Amino acid sequence: MARINLLPWREEARERKNKEFITQVVLIFLLSAAVALAVWYYFDNQLTEQQRANDLVSQENQRLDGVLTEIETLEQRREDIISRMKVIQDLQGTRPIPVRVWDDLARAMPEALYLTSLKREGNLITLNGRADNPNVVSNLIRNLDNSDWMTASAVRSITKDIPNNSAEIITPEQQYVTFEVTTTVVIQAAKPDEEQVTEDSPAEVTP
Numbered sequence: 001m002a003r004i005n006l007l008p009w010r011e012e013a014r015e016r017k018n019k020e021f022i023t024q025v026v027l028i029f030l031l032s033a034a035v036a037l038a039v040w041y042y043f044d045n046q047l048t049e050q051q052r053a054n055d056l057v058s059q060e061n062q063r064l065d066g067v068l069t070e071i072e073t074l075e076q077r078r079e080d081i082i083s084r085m086k087v088i089q090d091l092q093g094t095r096p097i098p099v100r101v102w103d104d105l106a107r108a109m110p111e112a113l114y115l116t117s118l119k120r121e122g123n124l125i126t127l128n129g130r131a132d133n134p135n136v137v138s139n140l141i142r143n144l145d146n147s148d149w150m151t152a153s154a155v156r157s158i159t160k161d162i163p164n165n166s167a168e169i170i171t172p173e174q175q176y177v178t179f180e181v182t183t184t185v186v187i188q189a190a191k192p193d194e195e196q197v198t199e200d201s202p203a204e205v206t207p
Contacts, residue, residue, distance in 0.1 A: 100149050108143035112136050123185040130176040137179045144183045153183040
């Protein structure tokens with residue numbers, strides 16, 4: 001009976017299987033590397049896009065911050081202009097007041113009365129003088145309050161000097177009372193047709 005040597009065939013089969021295994025390993029490695037590279041490229045691309053988006057958002061925020069700063073500056077300038085315009089309007093509106101106050105003061109003076117001093121502190125006017133009797137001072141208060149430019153008029157004090165020597169001849173003026181009266185100026189905006197100083201209707205005066 002003939003003998004057949006199977007060793008070469010088995011060796012070839014083993015080598016073929018080894019080559020197939022190595023080929024499979026290499027293919028798996030290459031495929032894994034390709035997948036890993038694709039995944040890395042995908043995430044790197046996503047990261048780049050996200051970074052680009054973040055940069056755009058940051059630039060837009062900076063632009064908006066600049067716009068907001070400019071708006072705040074313009075708003076502040078607007079407030080300053082409005083404040084200045086209001087001051088100018090207030091000055092224009094109250095410009096005729098001193099003339100009208102002095103005019104009404106002159107018209108409010110009843111007969112048998114004269115002033116020794118006149119002082120203005122802010123909106124408060126203090127009148128010092130002498131009058132024939134207290135009723136004349138009361139008429140002065142009434143006349144002042146009838147003015148559109150004065151209010152809250154009041155007598156601060158009223159006194160009468162008594163001569164030391166009763167035998168001395170007393171003049172009519174020595175019998176006058178000494179008074180102090182205060183009144184408050186009314187601050188109000190003048191009408192456009194009142195800004196020019198014209199003859200106004202006189203305030204009611206009690207003689």
